[in-house]
Amino acid sequence: MKKSKLSLQAIIIIFVCIVVALSLGITDLIISKRITSSVEDTEKEKALNVAKMVSLSPLVIDGLERSTNISEIQAFANQIKDKTNVNFVVVMDMKGIRLSHPDPSEVGKLFRGGDEGPVLQGKEYVSISKGILGPSMRAFTPIKNSQGKQVGAVAVGISLENVTMAVHKGRMGMVIGTLIGLLIGVVGAVGLARYIKKILLGLEPPAIARLLEERSSMLQSVREGIIAIDQGGKITLVNRAARKLFKKAGLEENPMGMNIEEYLPETRLTRIVKSGKTEINQEQNLHGVTILVNTVPVVVKNQPVGVIATFRDKTEVQVLAEQLTGVRNYADALRAQAHEFMNKLHVILGLVRTEQYDALANYVSETVNHRETEMGFMMKKIQDPVLAGFLIGKLSFARESGASLLFDCASKIPKPANPEITHELITIIGNLFDNAMDAIADSPNKKVDLKLDYAEDILTIEVKDTGVGMTKSLQNKILDKGFSTKGDNRGFGLYLLAQAIEKLEGDMIISSKPGKGTNFAVYIPYKAEDEQND
Known part of the structure; x- marks a missing residue:
């Protein structure tokens, strides 16, 4: 990603300043035009009003009709000029001869400018022309007597320089307002940039984009x-x-x-x-x-x-847990078999050293036959090799722990139609066995009975121990997650057992009395592999 040379704060300040400057500039342009037009209209209206006022003066009308009192018309016109702050007030007769003028020497001469023709024909208007006093805006109004007959005309002039100054004065306020607005915009842009920077924790846009992608x-x-x-x-x-x-x-x-x-x-x-x-x-x-x-x-x-x-x-979590459980059980089985094998080696070594070869031969033969008989029985009754291996490991562990494990399988247990059932069975049998082994740990008679039976698509698992037993209230709590009488960080085995039974839609019955041991009976719907294929 290409890194910007300008910081986010600088970009925001520049952008806001440009937007404010353009907005104020366009506003200034539009309003300036309106101000110019308004000032010009005001000056035109002022000139026309002065001209109308002079045209209605009895003094002026009487002087034009009788051609008398010329000096009074001159004095009156100059007085109006001074009072209204216009450039000139010129009264002329129907021939265009001036009867008043700011310069007394121009009185009696023809009006100059060339734009007086229409007013002598009875029209009222405003024009811009150059006369003796320079360029000016001129308002022309005809002068009529009481009978409505035109007897002359009046021209009121406002210097264009004065008009320009009035426009400039009107625009100055707008310019000052624009500059103040621009200054406020800059200050606001800086404040906005700092506020946004604070919200973004000081991060620049490339850093924000990178964090978002990550x-x-x-x-x-x-x-x-x-x-x-x-x-x-x-x-x-x-x-x-x-x-x-x-x-x-x-x-x-x-x-x-x-x-x-x-x-x-x-x-x-x-x-x-x-x-x-x-x-x-x-x-x-x-x-x-x-x-x-x-x-x-x-x-x-x-x-x-x-x-x-x-x-x-x-x-997925259960599969991982079962894999870990399988590894642990496998390690326990290996450890138990190693201990058992070492004990048998010690017996063999003793018989060799005492040269009791006949007894040695009988012992080895008996050991081999016992192992073959046990393995053969297990593989014959349990057709699922995973479950069979698991149970063999448990038998070895029980012997190594000094407990008596009686395994009974009344009928052949076929492989399940759904391989996932094997994982659940390992969870169920493993937790029942471990719980039984914990129960007989302090019992003088360490005995565990494990029975399996399969009939009418129902697998029965029964685990009985000679442990301390449980009260009724304790039986109601042992399946709760985290509940244990054996210390902290325990109480998950029987909880997982209950979850596995529920998942397989099975059922469990607990029979126990204090001092009389405990019996767990589990009933699981179990479809055999060959039945599924049929």
């Missing part, structure tokens, strides 16, 4: 869905991952500008705007798609102005 790329690249709303509940941001998840849920892919409550009626985002409280890992159902939502209010000056929510398909 923000957009970041939002579109993350795998979590992101949606933001303003204070009124209007959706202002939706990234690519969110649109993909909305499409999966059968919703409109691009809800920009829509109201969040109309688009997602069950959402809690609008409540977050009002409460201003953060919510973490809240489950929500989108037309059959379960998502985990984290919502954070956007706070400006201690006031919530919106909400940003990030969410992800719970199935």
Whole structure:
């Protein structure tokens, strides 16, 4: 991106100054024309009024009719000239002979200028011409007696220099106003530029554009869905991952500008705007798609102005969790088998050193046969290799922990038609087994029974332990998220167990009494792979 040589503040100041200057300049031009026209009209009207006043004077009319009192007409005309501040007042007879003039020597001579002809024919008008006193604006009015007969004419002149000065004086006020307006515009431009600069945190447009591009790329690249709303509940941001998840849920892919409550009626985002409280890992159902939502209010000056929510398909989270659980179980199984193998090596070493070879042969044979029998039984009964391997690991772990694990499988368990069921079963069996192992940790009789049965498309899982047992009130709480009697950062295993059972549309029965152990019975709808193919 090409960087501008001028700062944002400089651009705003220059732009505002240019706009103000052009606006005031055009206004000045228009008003100046009107002022000029108004001043000229005023001067014309003034000259005509003076001329009419003189033409109606009995002294002037009587002097023209009788050709007497010429000196009185001269004195009267000059008096009117001085009082009205005009350049000249000239009274003439029908031959164009002056009866008055500012210069007494011009009295009795013909009117000069060449524009007096129409007034001697009875017309009233204004003209511009040059006479003895220089260029002037002249108002001509005929003089008539009481019978309406024209007996002469009067010409009133206003110097063009005076007209120009009047126009200039009228325009000066406009020029001063323009300059003041321009100065105010400059000051306003500087203030506006500084205010905008403050709002933008001192960033220049290239930096803002770069941040916007980086923000957009970041939002579109993350795998979590992101949606933001303003204070009124209007959706202002939706990234690519969110649109993909909305499409999966059968919703409109691009809800920009829509109201969040109309688009997602069950959402809690609008409540977050009002409460201003953060919510973490809240489950929500989108037309059959379960998502985990984290919502954070956007706070400006201690006031919530919106909400940003990030969410992800719970199935993906569960797959990751199960993968981690599988790795942990695999490691536990390897550790248990390593311990068990070391113990057997110690027995073999002792028999070798004591040279009891017959006993050694019997022990090795018995160990191999036991392992083969256990492996064979498990693989024969459990046709899903993932689930079979998981259960073998649990058997080894129980032996390594000093517990007695009795595994019973009354019928063959076929592979499920939907491979995802295996992940859920590992979650269910794993959490039931771990919970049972924790329950017998302090029990003198460490025994866990694990039974599986499959009949009429129902898989039954039963885990019984000889632990301390539970009260009725405790049984009502153990499935709550975060509840545990074993310390902090616990209480998620049985919660995930309940979620997995709910997802598979199964059911669970808990039987327990204090000091009598606990029995979990889980019933899961289970379609076999061969049945699905049929």
